[in-house]
Amino acid sequence: MTEARTGALFMPRTYASTESNKTGSWRYLRPRYEEKTAPCSTGCPAGEDIGTIEMLTAQGLFKEAWEKILIENPFPAVCGRVCYHPCEAKCNRREFDSGVAIRILERFLADTASRYELKPSIERSPAKKQKIAVAGAGPSGLTAAFFLTVLGYKCDVFESMPEPGGVLRWAIPGYRLPPAALKNEIARIENLGISIRTGKPVSWASIEEARGNYDAVFIGCGHPRTAMINFPGEDSAGMVDGMEFLRKVRGGGSPPCEGLSAVIGGGNTAMDVARSIVRLGGKAVILYRRRRQDMPAFEEEISMALDEGVELKELLAPVRLTPDSGGYLLTMQHMKVTGEDEKGRALIGPDGSRTLDFRIQRVFKATGAEAAEEWQNPPRKGQERLALNGCVMVRKKGDPVLVYGGDLVNEKKSVAHAVASGKAAAMALDTLFREGFDAVPARLAPSAVGPGPALSMEIYMGGERRLRNPHVVRFEEINTDYFRFEPRISQPRLLREERLHSFEEIDLRISANLAMREAERCFNCGICNRCDNCYLFCPDLAVIRKREGQERHIDYDYCKGCGLCVVECPRNAMTLEEEGP
Amino acid sequence: MMRVIEGSHAVAEAVRLAKVQVISAYPITPQTHIVEILSEYCASGAMNAKFLRVESEHSALAALIGAQSTGTRTFTATSSQGLALMHELLHWTSGARLPIVMAEVNRALAPGWNIWTDQTDSLAQRDTGWIQLYCEDGQEVLDTTLQAYRLAESVNLPVMVVLDAFFLSHTYEPVDVPEQADVDRFLPPFEPKFQLDTSAPCSFSPLVTPAFYMEMRHEIAAAMDEALSCYPEIEDEFAGIFHRRYGAVEAIHCEDAQIIFVTSGTVTSTCRLVLRDLRARGEKAGLLKIKLFRPTPVELIRNALKSAEKVAVIDRNFSFGSGGIFAQEVRAALCNTSGHPPVFGYVAGIGGRDITGELLEEIYWKTKDSDVPAAESIWMGLQKVDHGK
Numbered sequence: 002m003t004e005a006r007t008g009a010l011f012m013p014r015t016y017a018s019t020e021s022n023k024t025g026s027w028r029y030l031r032p033r034y035e036e037k038t039a040p041c042s043t044g045c046p047a048g049e050d051i052g053t054i055e056m057l058t059a060q061g062l063f064k065e066a067w068e069k070i071l072i073e074n075p076f077p078a079v080c081g082r083v084c085y086h087p088c089e090a091k092c093n094r095r096e097f098d099s100g101v102a103i104r105i106l107e108r109f110l111a112d113t114a115s116r117y118e119l120k121p122s123i124e125r126s127p128a129k130k131q132k133i134a135v136a137g138a139g140p141s142g143l144t145a146a147f148f149l150t151v152l153g154y155k156c157d158v159f160e161s162m163p164e165p166g167g168v169l170r171w172a173i174p175g176y177r178l179p180p181a182a183l184k185n186e187i188a189r190i191e192n193l194g195i196s197i198r199t200g201k202p203v204s205w206a207s208i209e210e211a212r213g214n215y216d217a218v219f220i221g222c223g224h225p226r227t228a229m230i231n232f233p234g235e236d237s238a239g240m241v242d243g244m245e246f247l248r249k250v251r252g253g254g255s256p257p258c259e260g261l262s263a264v265i266g267g268g269n270t271a272m273d274v275a276r277s278i279v280r281l282g283g284k285a286v287i288l289y290r291r292r293r294q295d296m297p298a299f300e301e302e303i304s305m306a307l308d309e310g311v312e313l314k315e316l317l318a319p320v321r322l323t324p325d326s327g328g329y330l331l332t333m334q335h336m337k338v339t340g341e342d343e344k345g346r347a348l349i350g351p352d353g354s355r356t357l358d359f360r361i362q363r364v365f366k367a368t369g370a371e372a373a374e375e376w377q378n379p380p381r382k383g384q385e386r387l388a389l390n391g392c393v394m395v396r397k398k399g400d401p402v403l404v405y406g407g408d409l410v411n412e413k414k415s416v417a418h419a420v421a422s423g424k425a426a427a428m429a430l431d432t433l434f435r436e437g438f439d440a441v442p443a444r445l446a447p448s449a450v451g452p453g454p455a456l457s458m459e460i461y462m463g464g465e466r467r468l469r470n471p472h473v474v475r476f477e478e479i480n481t482d483y484f485r486f487e488p489r490i491s492q493p494r495l496l497r498e499e500r501l502h503s504f505e506e507i508d509l510r511i512s513a514n515l516a517m518r519e520a521e522r523c524f525n526c527g528i529c530n531r532c533d534n535c536y537l538f539c540p541d542l543a544v545i546r547k548r549e550g551q552e553r554h555i556d557y558d559y560c561k562g563c564g565l566c567v568v569e570c571p572r573n574a575m576t577l578e579e580e581g582p
Numbered sequence: 583m584m585r586v587i588e589g590s591h592a593v594a595e596a597v598r599l600a601k602v603q604v605i606s607a608y609p610i611t612p613q614t615h616i617v618e619i620l621s622e623y624c625a626s627g628a629m630n631a632k633f634l635r636v637e638s639e640h641s642a643l644a645a646l647i648g649a650q651s652t653g654t655r656t657f658t659a660t661s662s663q664g665l666a667l668m669h670e671l672l673h674w675t676s677g678a679r680l681p682i683v684m685a686e687v688n689r690a691l692a693p694g695w696n697i698w699t700d701q702t703d704s705l706a707q708r709d710t711g712w713i714q715l716y717c718e719d720g721q722e723v724l725d726t727t728l729q730a731y732r733l734a735e736s737v738n739l740p741v742m743v744v745l746d747a748f749f750l751s752h753t754y755e756p757v758d759v760p761e762q763a764d765v766d767r768f769l770p771p772f773e774p775k776f777q778l779d780t781s782a783p784c785s786f787s788p789l790v791t792p793a794f795y796m797e798m799r800h801e802i803a804a805a806m807d808e809a810l811s812c813y814p815e816i817e818d819e820f821a822g823i824f825h826r827r828y829g830a831v832e833a834i835h836c837e838d839a840q841i842i843f844v845t846s847g848t849v850t851s852t853c854r855l856v857l858r859d860l861r862a863r864g865e866k867a868g869l870l871k872i873k874l875f876r877p878t879p880v881e882l883i884r885n886a887l888k889s890a891e892k893v894a895v896i897d898r899n900f901s902f903g904s905g906g907i908f909a910q911e912v913r914a915a916l917c918n919t920s921g922h923p924p925v926f927g928y929v930a931g932i933g934g935r936d937i938t939g940e941l942l943e944e945i946y947w948k949t950k951d952s953d954v955p956a957a958e959s960i961w962m963g964l965q966k967v968d969h970g971k
Contacts, residue, residue, distance in 0.1 A: 010738055010775055011801045012679050016784045 028562035035576040036469045037527030038451035044091035046417040047074040048455030055523035067110040075147040078182040081108025085299045096476040099489040109516040126153040131216040136203035139167020141407025142221035144423025152431045161202035171248045175504040205376040221407040222377045224370035234322030239329040243274040243367030258283030266367035267296035275311040286312040291347045331359040379405035390454040391422030474526035483571035490519040529574040535566035589750040590615035592720040593685045596727035599765040602657045604649035606634035606642040612747040613661040613687045639664035643671040650680040653777030662689035676711025681734030689747045690933040698934020699747035701899035705907045713741040714875045716846040720755040737805045749848040806877040830874035833886035839868025844895040856942040883915045894949045898931040905959040926955045930962040
């Protein structure tokens with residue numbers, strides 16, 4: 002048996018501390034912690050801090066994640082259902098496998114908060130003396146009231162309909178947005194101390210009377226009326242205003258739908274009308290003057306409508322509507338594509354004089370909507386007029402300041418844009434009252450998320466998010482070695498047969514387990530999630546991690562600037578730059 | 583259990599039986615089959631080991647230097663360019679006294695790009711402080727790999743188990759794969775003499791001034807000498823369990839031989855047949871197989887060759903500007919003995935060219951017919967090259 006040779010080996014080894022060797026003096030590159038801007042958050046009109054929201058969700062911190070949404074958007078249960086999620090189109094993960102299901106997660110967080118009746122802790126600024134009236138309890142008005150209250154102002158909301166919510170309550174069908182989910186959100190907004198007076202329409206006269214009572218009025222009355230198309234028969238009894246129809250359905254009524262109805266239009270209202278008709282037992286054919294790919298309706302809405310049996314006929318414009326044996330004859334003109342505009346939308350013109358007749362019971366008009374009264378539209382010009390992101394502010398000596406917002410101003414009529422508008426109005430008014438009219442643009446600009454136009458209330462109020470570099474993280478800046486391919490969650494839904502006979506919500510809940518897994522797919526672009534790669538990879542033990550708390554910092558006495566921490570950071574939350582002179 | 587396996591797999595089986603804990607390697611023909619099967623063993627759980635994928639051979643050995651420093655048993659395998667890329671860390675391994683074991687498959691260096699066998703890659707690393715063991719067949723390569731761990735861990739020096747590309751690495755032969763229990767008796771778990779220990783923090787390999795460096799190098803030299811003396815003891819123990827023994831060198835019919843072949847690697851097997859034929863014809867031929875190289879078993883070589891009239895060294899390698907490397911080593915071993923035989927250096931089989939029995943016999947007759955070597959290195963089987971105009 003050979004014995005292992007005993008006795009210590011004479012070899013290079015030292016027990017002396019190397020602390021005296023301040024390797025930091027070798028450094029010519031300096032790493033530092035610097036969070037950057039995630040692309041999704043710039044895609045979100047409301048500027049939600051999505052990267053952080055998903056990070057918290059992945060950690061099971063659902064309340065904190067939900068509160069992170071509320072800092073920027075008081076409507077997570079609504080947007081988690083009806084938003085067209087432009088955030089997802091910007092997700093860097095799309096270049097890796099497929100984008101993160103941000104909207105599904107937003108709804109999960111809102112539903113979870115509601116399920117456990119969570120009360121958000123919302124930071125509020127000290128009370129101010131100014132009072133603001135809000136005309137219209139739709140998404141823009143309620144958002145403006147919410148943020149103005151957060152900023153310390155007293156707000157009264159006036160609503161002409163018997164219940165608040167605007168388009169959310171009176172237009173979007175229950176299968177997309179169940180009434181209970183909306184009620185919850187509005188109750189939470191009211192609980193901040195906002196009074197909502199329903200059945201109280203605001204008139205121009207009442208605004209003039211408000212002089213002295215209110216320092217400002219937010220006008221967010223929306224577009225509740227379908228505009229005229231101008232063709233013979235448009236004023237006949239066979240013509241139904243789509244918005245009016247949806248209002249009736251949302252009010253619990255069952256307006257007549259039997260037989261075949263034509264729906265003229267290509268926006269979300271047209272889809273909502275057609276799909277509601279199907280649920281009420283009728284048949285619907287959508288007639289649109291351009292092509293399917295030109296329709297302003299969200300693609301998902303179009304495909305679901307078709308799936309539910311709605312017909313779609315493209316390149317048809319109305320010529321006339323005439324009564325015809327127990328129904329109507331709708332004559333449509335064939336249209337043809339003559340070119341494309343800069344956004345790729347078809348330019349159209351009549352295709353000769355060819356027409357097509359539809360024998361129908363009635364026609365729903367679901368084309369462009371407009372304001373109910375002319376004074377609600379923002380003035381197009383004027384001296385003391387400020388056009389901001391999603392709102393227009395007008396000052397006239399002696400009168401309350403007027404801010405027009407929501408669909409009255411927004412080119413894109415989405416809930417998220419309405420939220421953005423109400424938020425911008427609140428920031429603008431706060432700056433106006435504190436620093437004056439001229440200070441507004443300069444004060445709002447640095448509150449933009451990345452390059453804008455979305456604004457962040459957290460940044461405006463001086464939160465940590467203001468420290469982020471506006472640089473938008475690109476896919477190539479993510480260290481994908483630290484991520485594995487994972488399929489995107491698919492939205493569970495009611496079966497088509499179940500959908501057709503009720504207004505029950507189509508999209509189903511997902512479990513917390515699935516939500517956390519989906520949230521874990523998020524790269525958290527530019528945002529530190531304390532993965533500690535920097536700490537593990539630093540060859541000089543120069544990353545200092547506090548035992549308690551989450552703080553990390555670099556000990557520049559020893560950091561020799563090798564840059565390993567920056568390269569190994571999976572999400573580009575660190576920056577390496579040349580040492581100054 | 584007897585199995586018909588490739589030389590590469592014989593190495594892998596030995597690594598599995600040695601219960602290696604960390605493997606890191608970068609694939610290169612002809613080494614790939616070794617690490618392929620080991621990665622499968624790690625993935626399937628047949629081995630309880632961590633397989634580290636790395637981006638180069640340099641990193642493979644660097645990773646093992648780290649792993650071995652924590653007191654684990656480690657393994658890597660490489661060949662040719664890969665070994666050359668490891669060069670810096672080969673020195674580091676021995677300097678840091680880390681008993682890492684590596685399988686090195688002899689392959690020619692480029693250019694011309696060539697994947698076939700040639701010993702120049704491993705012999706070029708002879709001054710790096712690694713023990714080298716050259717193997718002849720599948721059984722030997724399995725057994726030697728097991729012995730390599732015992733040897734390395736006894737003297738705290740790294741060991742290279744060397745095998746010829748294709749002739750050994752890719753050839754299927756019957757190999758007795760031992761039982762785990764028997765291997766466990768021969769090779770107990772690694773007990774490091776030092777290791778990274780967070781409860782007793784220290785830093786390894788700091789600056790060493792001229793006041794100490796020379797002594798540290800002398801310790802390595804002494805450890806090499808120790809390896810020479812403890813290898814037979816390890817072989818005794820191995821033979822006690824497995825009934826096989828190879829020897830640092832193997833001398834066949836050397837006692838009465840007039841001409842002795844000196845070989846290493848697979849050519850030895852061919853030479854055994856040539857020897858049998860020559861002896862049958864009454865020729866007094868002998869054969870000395872060198873297995874252990876670094877430390878060079880100088881005494882054993884001197885002893886085996888002392889009564890020969892001539893020595894014919896077969897080198898499947900070449901040191902440009904000098905000659906075949908084994909020939910140099912044999913000459914160096916003999917030169918301080920009086921009346922030693924002349925050493926004929928034959929260069930053959932470079933870049934994987936076959937060394938046939940006929941070629942070896944030609945070498946025998948050439949040696950017998952010459953009083954002194956015609957040149958320091960005699961290149962065998964060279965074709966005429968047309969250089970054009």
